[in-house]
Amino acid sequence: MLQSLKKQFLNSTVASCLVTSATAVLFQSNPNYAVHIPTTAISIKQAPYSQVFFTGSIYAVKDKDYESSEPSVGFFSLWSKNPTNNRLQVAVQYCLPTHALAGSGAHLTGMTLLDKKQPLVTINQGVRENTAQLRLVKPGYYIPFYDSFYAIEDPFDDPFRNPLERDLDYIPAVTCSAGSNKFDLTKLAGALAQLPNQTLQVKLVFSNGQIQNWHLGKGTVQAIKDLLAIRQTLSNSPK
Numbered sequence: 001m002l003q004s005l006k007k008q009f010l011n012s013t014v015a016s017c018l019v020t021s022a023t024a025v026l027f028q029s030n031p032n033y034a035v036h037i038p039t040t041a042i043s044i045k046q047a048p049y050s051q052v053f054f055t056g057s058i059y060a061v062k063d064k065d066y067e068s069s070e071p072s073v074g075f076f077s078l079w080s081k082n083p084t085n086n087r088l089q090v091a092v093q094y095c096l097p098t099h100a101l102a103g104s105g106a107h108l109t110g111m112t113l114l115d116k117k118q119p120l121v122t123i124n125q126g127v128r129e130n131t132a133q134l135r136l137v138k139p140g141y142y143i144p145f146y147d148s149f150y151a152i153e154d155p156f157d158d159p160f161r162n163p164l165e166r167d168l169d170y171i172p173a174v175t176c177s178a179g180s181n182k183f184d185l186t187k188l189a190g191a192l193a194q195l196p197n198q199t200l201q202v203k204l205v206f207s208n209g210q211i212q213n214w215h216l217g218k219g220t221v222q223a224i225k226d227l228l229a230i231r232q233t234l235s236n237s238p239k
Helices: 002-014 100-104 145-149 186-193 218-228
Strands: 015-019 023-028 059-067 070-082 087-096 108-115 118-123 126-138 141-144 168-171 174-184 200-206 211-216 230-234
Touching: 059 211, 059 218, 070 126, 070 174, 070 211, 070 218, 087 108, 087 126, 087 186, 100 126, 100 174, 108 126, 108 174, 118 186, 186 218, 218 230
Parallel strands: none
Antiparallel strands: 015 023, 023 230, 059 070, 070 087, 087 174, 108 118, 108 200, 126 174, 141 168, 200 211
16 A cells, blocks of 8 residues: 555656646646646736746747837747647737838748757748738837936026927837737647757748847746646546
8 A cells, every 4th residue: 555655656746637627637747847837717918928827728828028128129929739639839929120021011931949049940830920010119209408418407508598498309209010920830849849948049030031030038948848748638527
C-alpha cells in the first residue's frame, strides 16, 4: 500500500489534471519553473500579459512591445490554443509609426522569430488579414512656448503682456499604420516548443516589402511553451 501511494505521488509531479464539467485537460509541466494553468474564465482585456489564461473556450497568452513614449504604438500578439482540437493560432495587431504601410494599403504577410539575428521560426500561414489603415493615436495640441523650455518665466518678459498672446509650441499629432492578421501555427508546434527561454526578436514582413523589427518577451516565450503542452482527454464522467 505504501509503495502504491509513493508511485501515485511521483506520477502527480509529472502531470497535473485540470477537470472541467465535460473534459479533462492535461498539462505537462516544464521542469525549469512552476506554472499554474487556470480554469477560471477571464476576458482577454483583463488577462495579465506573459501568462497562460483561460477565456472559457481557449487558452491563450498575450504579449506587447511598444514605444515607451506612446503605449498605443507597437506590436501586440495573442497566442492561443483550442484544447478541443489542438488548433494553434496567433493573432497580431500592430500600430506602427510609419505611413508607408497605410499609404500603400499593405498587409502583414508573415513574421520571423529570431535569436541574436538567427531565424528560429517563420510564421506565414495567414488565416485572416486586415490591410493597414492610418490611425490617429493622439491629436496635436498647443502649449505655451515658455512652458516647453523653462521652469520659470523669463524675468525680463513684459509683465503687462497679455498671457494669451504668448508664443505657442505645437505638439504634432501621433499617427500610425494600424492593421492585423491571424496565423495558423499547427504545423509549427514542434519548432515553437524548442524556442529558447529568452527575449526574441520579431521581424514583421509586409506585402509592400516593408520590414519592422520588434520583440517577444522572455516571459511570453516561456508561457507559449506551456500553452503548447496543454492536452485534452475524454472525460471520466459517468455515461
